[in-house]
Structures are given as structure tokens and as C-alpha cells.
Amino acid sequence: MSVITVKQALSGAPSEGATVTVRGWIRTRRDSKAGLSFLHVSDGSCFAPVQVVAPNTLDGYADSVAKLSAGCAVECTGTLVRSQGKGQAFEVQAHQVTVVGWVEDPETYPIQPKAHSLEYLREVAHLRPRTNTFGAVSRVRQTIAHAIHHYFHEHGFQWVNTPIITASDCEGAGQLFRVSTLDFASLPRTPEGKIDFTREFFGRETFLTVSGQLAVEAYCLALSKVYTFGPTFRAENSNTTRHLAEFWMVEPEIAFANLSDDADLAEDFLKYVFRAVLAERADDMAFFVERVDKTAIERLERLERASFARVEYSEAVTILEKSGKKFEFPVKWGLDLQTEHERFLTEEHFARPVVVMNYPAAIKAFYMRLNDDEQTVAAMDVLAPGIGEIIGGSQREERLDVLDRRMAASHVDPGAYGWYRDLRRYGTVPHAGFGLGLERLVTYVCGLANIRDAIPYPRTPGNAAF
């Protein structure tokens, strides 16, 4: 007897006629008067469940198999045989079915063999991985995460684990979550009556990171090709289909590189991930096409082939001005592109992913490299049809004098960034990188409408249940 996965069973492994054990959770049970019950058992190893055929002559059939309902945990031992029915190549002819865990009250089990709304399933986040949709999303997410690590490993990048807790109070844009061990009921005070943060655990104010970029730049200027991949936190009061308060971000950083190299990396990297999903998760992607988004597969195939459009910010503004489209928000050089503008560019004008490059300096962060025109910085956004900004990146300002000017203009305290300035004092080189939200990528690949369905337990304003 060998314990095998549902995936193995469906492919006939280890061999036809072998005695095998499969373990998993019941999706459906159908009884036949021929003296059989058909159990669909799922274990997450692939999209499809395996069919276990249980004859009513099994020991204890009436008290076990005959009472199984959706969600029950079972261990089934039997012979792996070619299926007599349609719909699967192999099935398990059971000798023994052991109920490992019953469903207490089948009538109120939240996951039924039917279409549930995604909104409802968010309310039962602990049970939604048992559905087709969330099983598929989980496997695609795993494939994407693995492909990300694999891509970087293959290309000589080192994964750098930058800290989750940070002391810098303005790592970039974004509201921060405070990390504190102080007793809120009686806060320590300084003689001036202010909160005495020296009494904090770390002896200073600390927060959850909004980006590992600044920290990873230091490793970039030693190891040449690096990336971070970890949780990131933004305390923004954003209530949209594409924002989370806690999400996973990938941030590669490359030395001796400019913005064009950065865009090349972003495009090559995304295409690699798309290829991996198409190759490894055909079953799950076919389900998304059927139930979630008809174009899920063809979109990935198209993106994997097409070259991304590249356009200067200034040129993008001209395109928008000449488009004849009526936009709700004004289009003018110096203003940031709005969602509607980005959608027009990527969905209508170019009809493929677009990299918009070299934005006005005034609307971008202090660490982005000032171009020779002194008006723009070497920043880029990768826009994708249907989801908008999927990647944001830039070449970093490697010249100390220019960085200091930019920090002053942005009212950033240079004293808090001594170590960051050091990188420009000791062997500085041009370098660049970008940030990619993992959940945005998962949302996009699966064709989901809401980012809250791309992460197991979504954290959004007012919601940290589970």
C-alpha cells in the first residue's frame, strides 16, 4: 500500500492495479442502486478530484460511506483502475474508506457543491480554499512565487531578506503601521510632555516596512543583482479592488544599470512568469477560462509573445491630448496620469502592456534619478490592460549632491538617511530596480476582479478577521 496524491492517482501512478491510499476531503457523493457510492475526493494536488468507487459491501458502509457529505475528511484505500465511466482516466476501487473527520452539520457547512459568490467566500476565508476557485488561485500563486525565485536564481540574483520592522519614518510614500510595545494606557512622557519613544522596545519609533527597496540598494551595491520578496504593509485607507494593507512585494535591484535595463528586466521577468503559469497550471487556467475570465489563457499567451510598448511620459501626454477622448481628469504635462489615462494607453491606444518612462520630477520620489533635462526623473510604470499599474520602478539617484538636493526639495531629513547617503559616498554606481505586487500579478493572471481573492487572508481597512 502506498499513499499517493490525487494528481498521481489521476495519471495512473504508480501503476494500474496497484493498491493505493488517497487522503483528502469529499467534494460530492453520489449513490448508485448498482450498490455503489461515487466519492469525489480532493486533496489540492491538482484541480480535479479523484473518483473513489465504494461498494456498499464495505465494512460499516451504512454508517460511514452512506453518510458522507461535502467537506468530510477521508482516507481511502483501494485498487487503482481504469475508469469505467467518462470524465476521468483512472479511479480508485475502494477496499476500505475511513472517515477521518466528519462534518458536524452538513446542512450548515458553508461550502456547497455549487457556485458561491466571491463576496460570500471572503466571509469564510478559512474554508474557501476547499472551493475550485481558491484551490486554483492557491496553486497559481504557488507557481508564480516559485517562478519568481527561479527566474532570479537562474539569472544570478540573490534573495535579500530586508527587515519587516523599520525605523525610517518615510521610506517612501505611504502611511505606516506603528510597531510599539508601549503601554497605551499609560504612555511614558518626556519632561516636555511628549511621548518618550526611547522607552520603546527598539529605543526609538518603529514601523512595518512599506518597501525593502532602500535597504536592498545597499546589498545591490555589493552583490550586483539582488531582490527582496516578502510582506509589505501600507496603512492607507484604500478601498479598492487592487489595494491591500498587507501584501507581498518583489523588488529586484540591479547595479551598473539604467532605466532601459530596468524595463528590459521587468519585461523579461513578467514573460517568464507567464510562461511558467501556462506550462505548469493548465488545469487551473482552463477553469478560470470557464468560470472566471474567458480570456485568461489567451491573454497570457498574447503577453508572452508581444513586446511591451515603451513610451516617454511626455509622449504619453501628447497621445492623450490628441486622442480626442473626453477624460474626467485633466491631461497636462506635469500632472500624474490618472487611472482613466493609463487605461486608455494600455487598453485602447497600444492594446498591450506599456512602459511609461521619465516622469516629471515633481510628482515622483526623492530617490529617483534626475535626468539631464532637470525636469524629469528616470521612473517607469508598467501598465497592463485590465489592471493598470502592475510594476513601478526607477533608476536610483547615485550622485550624492543631486540626491541631497532632491531630499531637501522633498523635505526629507538627510540625518535619518545617513546610511543611504553613505552608499553614494563609497563606490556609488548607477543602479535601478522596480517593485511588483505579487497579489496584483496573481489577480491579473487568474483574471480575478478583486485583489482580496488573490491572497489567503486579505487585510483591508476595517477587516483583519481570521
Place this chain on the structure above:
RNA sequence: UCCAGCUUAGCUCAGUCGGUAGAGCAGGCGGCUGUUAACCGCCGGGUCGCAGGUUCGAGUCCUGCAGCUGGAGCCA
């Protein structure tokens, strides 16, 4: 945070002009069948989000609140 919409059975929804509640699925029982989110019959299942108001009478109209969803801003 701003704007809009939604909230009826375990789930998905219907509910007309204001007259005291319906279907499908799920569950239970029975029938039928190597079945494929099976099919057929019967049965149980409701504080119509909460609090007020109008009315002889409110699921339905009005006000407030809450939750959810969508759009916007911010961004990955």
C-alpha cells in the same frame, strides 16, 4: 476619505400598485441510475441588516446607523 448601489431561508436569488413570504441549490426521507456540481417526488427550514418614522396595514415608502460591493483618490 468621497460618490453610488446592495442587504429577504445555510447558499444564489425572485417578490408587481403598500395587503403579513417564494423558487433553485444545500439538508432529511423515498424512488431511479457506473454516476460526473446526476435526475424525479415529498418534508423541514424566515426577527425580510439594525433603529426610528409615515400608514388601518411596510420586505416594499421616508430618515438615521451598520456591514458589504463597485467607482474615485493614494499606490504595488
